[in-house]
Amino acid sequence: MIPQQTLKSAIHCAGIGVHGNRKVRMELRPAPPGTGIVFCRTDRPAGSDRTIEAVYGNVVDAALCTAIGNGTVSVRTIEHLMAAFAGCGIDNAVVELDGEEVPAMDGSAAPFVFLIECAGIVEQCAPRRMIEVLKPVSLGDDNRHISVIPSDTFSIRCDIDFDHPALGYQSVVFDPLHTSFRTELARARTFCRESDVAGILAAGMGQGGSLENTVVIGEDGPLNEDGLRYDDECARHKALDLIGDLYLAGAPIIGHVRCLRSGHGMNHALLSALLDDPCAWRLVGDEGNAAYGEPDREPVAAIA
Numbered sequence: 312m313i314p315q316q317t318l319k320s321a322i323h324c325a326g327i328g329v330h331g332n333r334k335v336r337m338e339l340r341p342a343p344p345g346t347g348i349v350f351c352r353t354d355r356p357a358g359s360d361r362t363i364e365a366v367y368g369n370v371v372d373a374a375l376c377t378a379i380g381n382g383t384v385s386v387r388t389i390e391h392l393m394a395a396f397a398g399c400g401i402d403n404a405v406v407e408l409d410g411e412e413v414p415a416m417d418g419s420a421a422p423f424v425f426l427i428e429c430a431g432i433v434e435q436c437a438p439r440r441m442i443e444v445l446k447p448v449s450l451g452d453d454n455r456h457i458s459v460i461p462s463d464t465f466s467i468r469c470d471i472d473f474d475h476p477a478l479g480y481q482s483v484v485f486d487p488l489h490t491s492f493r494t495e496l497a498r499a500r501t502f503c504r505e506s507d508v509a510g511i512l513a514a515g516m517g518q519g520g521s522l523e524n525t526v527v528i529g530e531d532g533p534l535n536e537d538g539l540r541y542d543d544e545c546a547r548h549k550a551l552d553l554i555g556d557l558y559l560a561g562a563p564i565i566g567h568v569r570c571l572r573s574g575h576g577m578n579h580a581l582l583s584a585l586l587d588d589p590c591a592w593r594l595v596g597d598e599g600n601a602a603y604g605e606p607d608r609e610p611v612a613a614i615a
Contacts (some may be wrong), residue, residue: 313439315402317341319431326414332519335410342403344437347561348396352384354409367559367582373575375516377556388413394555395423398492402439418500418524420551424493443595444566448585457570457577464488467568469550477532481546498540499547502526553578
């Protein structure tokens with residue numbers, strides 16, 4: 312049996328939101344078994360409806376980031392933090408924010424993995440439940456698609472294909488039974504093409520973006536002085552986003568997910584198509600836990 316896990320202690324950080332350009336303080340707190348991941352807007356009055364469960368049914372926007380809401384308040388750009396929770400095997404946690412956006416940090420999940428490891432991880436007296444895929448579910452066409460098929464374990468393949476000389480076609484395969492999230496995906500940063508920057512800003516997004524939290528790809532390559540962390544960093548970041556979005560299922564998925572030119576919108580559409588079909592999945596307990604692998608425990612100094 313793999314038990315549910317939460318944080319050993321609370322830990323906090325502060326930073327700028329990549330889209331809103333507002334400073335926000337964030338605190339990650341332990342939570343009881345069965346809580347899941349819950350966001351709380353501490354800038355709202357106590358007693359108000361300021362908590363939001365991180366589940367696919369609460370997604371309210373998927374334009375350049377994932378945002379969740381409850382009809383009263385919302386939180387956006389949660390995908391990198393959700394990927395860190397998934398990669399570290401955190402089932403239950405409360406995320407307190409005094410603003411509407413998770414801080415961007417360096418544009419990857421690595422700072423959040425570092426926070427989680429510093430807080431510590433503890434096992435809880437309840438088995439982890441998982442979502443086993445029973446039949447294929449797919450969306451899209453030959454040009455752009457996403458699918459999930461039954462498998463004994465969780466794995467993903469993420470392909471990107473840009474008509475851009477410095478990007479082109481890239482493919483990443485991730486299998487947590489044999490590959491470390493911390494070393495292979497967590498450090499991959501969000502990216503955009505230099506030619507897209509003006510349009511993103513004009514749409515009111517990316518107001519806090521900079522070369523400190525975004526890889527900007529020019530015609531000849533990245534404009535960032537430190538270059539790329541991986542040759543295929545952009546594809547790896549898309550895989551990171553996918554893992555964060557999939558964790559909005561409310562439990563780890565047992566199945567193989569494949570996507571081409573996908574984004575947050577298609578990721579969430581896949582979850583809806585899967586989970587809204589009761590014949591496409593089932594909830595498993597102890598017997599399904601081994602399919603996801605033990606959360607790895609390597610030191611995280613290299614990705615801090």
